Amino acid sequence: GDPTAQIEAMWTYLTLGSSMPIPDGIKTKPGTYELLPGRDPVQVGVFMRDVSPRTVVIGHKERVHFAFDVQNSRLAKAWRGQFFNAKGTWHARAGALESPASKDVLDMPQGATFAFLDTENDPWPRQSGAELGYRVLGRAMGKDRVPTFRYKLGDCVIEESSEPVLSDRGGGMRRRFRITSGKQTKLLWLRAAVGDSAALVDGEWKVSGKQSQALRFDNSVQPRARKAGKGEELVVPLAPAPGRPVEFAFEIWW
Secondary structure, eight states: OOHHHHHHHHHHHHTTGGGOOOOTTOOOOTTOOEEOOOSSOEEEEEOBTTSOSSEEEEEOTTSEEEEEETTTTEEEEEEESOOEEOHHHHSTTOOOOBOOSOSOEEEOOSSOSEEEOSSTTSOOOSOOGGGGTEEEEEEEEOTTOOEEEEEEETTEEEEEEEEEEEETTEEEEEEEEEEEESSOOSOEEEEEEEESEEEEETTEEEEESTTOEEEEEOTTOOOEEEEETTEEEEEEEEOOBTTBOEEEEEEEEO
């Protein structure tokens, strides 16, 4: 009943760009393989190009989606817009390598997300998954049906989830972590982003390169930039200990 508020709501909706949620009630045509997330997230196991054959894609109504590489315990991709066409996975004998149904894709750093380093200047390990000592523990479902992936590295149990974030920037993502340890260990490092350069500007990390990103961390962690080959990587030192889990989150915009 308020035309001014309705107009403002429409403009706000349109500013989300490719992250605009599809209005309730819109369905795909019968017989198609296009997956449209509704009120709850959609999860599908797929064979994804450039990722392991044990990958789960998670679609959200906010049109920000994720691909988690279960085999190697790492978030592999995030994208905005159309979610996923499952024809290559479901049709006939299937087995086709899939890709996100969008060109607006953010590729996460290749290799392991977490690693133990002897010193801050040690190069990031080239190994990942079981080769580096990761152990898959499974996943848990929250009330919001957002999956939390659980895995172990050394004595550290890591729980990880990702969710969409909508703002005047459009669609972004929030990554959440909880890390517990049964004994004191050396520092566990998270590699959050890789690019040509990384700099802290007005409380936000700007990572430039082929895929420029802006990352904002909560105050419980202290990210730092370091040299990596010809560029820089953004890493976070973590010190979980018995009875003292580490919990933190950060947002990514691209």
